[in-house]
Amino acid sequence: MTGGHTVAAFDAELARLHQIIVIMGRRVEEQFAAALQAIAERDAGKAARVIEGDAEIDRLELELEALSVRLLALRQPMAKDLRDIVSALKIASNLERMGDFAGSVAKRAVTLAGLPVEPPVASLSWMGETVLGMIRDVVAAYDGQDAERAMAVRNRDGQVDAAYTSxxxxxxxxxMESPAQITGCTHLLFVAKSIERAGDHATNVAENICYIVQGRLPSEERAKGDLSSFTVVEKE
Amino acid sequence: MTGGHTVAAFDAELARLHQIIVIMGRRVEEQFAAALQAIAERDAGKAARVIEGDAEIDRLELELEALSVRLLALRQPMAKDLRDIVSALKIASNLERMGDFAGSVAKRAVTLAGLPVEPPVASLSWMGETVLGMIRDVVAAYDGQDAERAMAVRNRDGQVDAAYTSxxxxxxxxxMESPAQITGCTHLLFVAKSIERAGDHATNVAENICYIVQGRLPSEERAKGDLSSFTVVEKE
Known part of the structure; x- marks a missing residue:
């Protein structure tokens, strides 16, 4: 298990692991962007393509898991390499969940597109764009092994939580103003929740990048701005 | 790294891994049961204790991760042992998420307890009890390394999804009948979603148990009964 040949093969496999994560991350970003467009444009066809596209992300996660288990078994990696592999498993799991959330948004987009009344979809745009930016940046931070960029993603999550509460x-x-909006707004609330959760997972990925690069998780507590669970609006 | 002494130490560490998962699982079950009671009894004090109690589950996950990484690095396990450790990481991650969902339910319970109108909390009871049973059984299936019992948990998830859609x-x-119910019912919808998601995670744990015991994931597709994303109710 030593010698230049084996080390080169191991490096190639680690590079492949890295590559799968980056491909997964870019697919998640595309899926999320398309799901948000489908909501904004009430485009059921685009939403249907997002729902179909999720299988590819699931397949990439399985490929990454199989490769990781093989690397752990055959290469018996230590220190930094072990940390890379365990973190890759965790990052892939977070990306797969983000892909699921894009799929959930797309499913609601199909329903929203068919409603007789247009619900207030524009209200979502700031939150959607912000989380999309977090996804883009966290993938770039992983690709460049850039802990500082990862930390910047993490620091944006509090704003997303606050936007969700509003x-x-x-x-x-x-x-309350219009019962005809109840069905649409209920679905939009779940869309907003999916976007907010995707932001949480982007933050988890950011923390894992810090762990890979610095060997420890970021220590300061994250600001928690999602107070929506405690929100009450009274009907006058 | 060989010899009876080291093997015994390794076995003790694997047993500790197993034990942490079982303790986590039982804590998740207790937390979920208490969160559901807090909803049913409109008991904000009980809900507050659930919210506090989540930190213990998070701590157990970190302990399990540290132990797993140490086992992978120092013991360089192969085959079944490697599968056990990788699966333990995945199961712990699912249990931690289930603990988060119990916390989410508890946060909504605090809000619901303070509402002037009592929302229809009784409607949740069947779904809550079913998912609680799934959590209990999947923890027992892990403890007994019982793939058959794990599969039975997985097969109940379709019913939970269907109940959630209803x-x-x-x-x-x-x-739609009563605007005074909008705030309460919106929170209850998110409670129902958290319960349904906890059921999904119990199913993931069940699949991981099959992987540990049989060396492969269950092959047949799960029945997907959650059609709520596509639900439309029109106001006459």
Whole structure:
């Protein structure tokens, strides 16, 4: 298990692991962007393609898992290499969940496109764009093994949580003003929740990048801005 | 790295890994049961204890991760042992998420307890009890390394998804009938979603148990009964 030949093969396999993560991350970003467009443009056809596209991300995760287990078994890696592999497994699991959330948004987009009343989809745009930017940056941070860029992603999550809490309140008031908006706004609330959760997972990925690069998780507590669970809007 | 002494130490460490998973699983079950009681009994004090209790589950996951990484690095396990360790990491990650969902339910319970109108909390009871049973059984299946019992848990997930779809429709109608129910029913919809997601994670754990015991994931596709994303209820 030593010698230049084996080391080169191991390096190639680690590079492949890295590559799968980057491909997964870019696919997740594309899927999320398309799902948000499908919501904004009430485009059921685009949404259907996102729902179909999720299988590819799931397949990439399985490929990464199989490669990781093989690397652990055959190469018996130590220190930094072991950390890379264990982190790759965790990052892939987070990306797979983000892909699921893009699929969930797309499913709701199909329903929203068919509603007789247009729900207030524009309210989502800031939150959607912000999380899309977090996904893009965290993938770039992984690709460049850039802990500073990863930390910057993590610091944006508090704003997303705060935006979600505002949206929750806003949608409740729309529903109270007009019962015809109840179905649409309820689906939009779940869309907002999926976007917010995708932001959480981008943050998890950012923390894993810090672990890979620096050998430890970031220590300071994250600011928690999602207070929507405690939101009450009274009907006058 | 060979000899009876080292093998015994390794076995003790694997047993500790197993033990942490079982303790985590039982804590998750207790947390979920208490969160559901807090919803049913509108008991904000009980809910607050659940929210506090989540930190213990997070701590157990970190302990398990540290032990797993140490085992991978120092013991360089092969075949079944490697599978056990990688699966333990995945199961712990699922249990940690289930603990988060219990915490989410508890946060909503605090809000629901304070509402002037009592929302239709009783509608949740079947779904809550079913998922609680799935959690209990999947922990027992892990403890007994019982793939058959794990598969039985997985087969119940379709019923939970179907129940969630019915509830989604039911809560939309309550909201349309009475705007005073909008805030409460919206929170209950998210509670129902958290319960349904906990069921999904119990199913993931069940699949990982099959992988540990049989060396492969169950092949047949799971029945997908959650159609709530596509639910539309029209206001007449």
């Amino acid at each position: 949206l929750f309140r806003e949608f409740l008031t729309y529903m | 509830l989604f429709r039911e809560f939309l109608t309550y909201m």
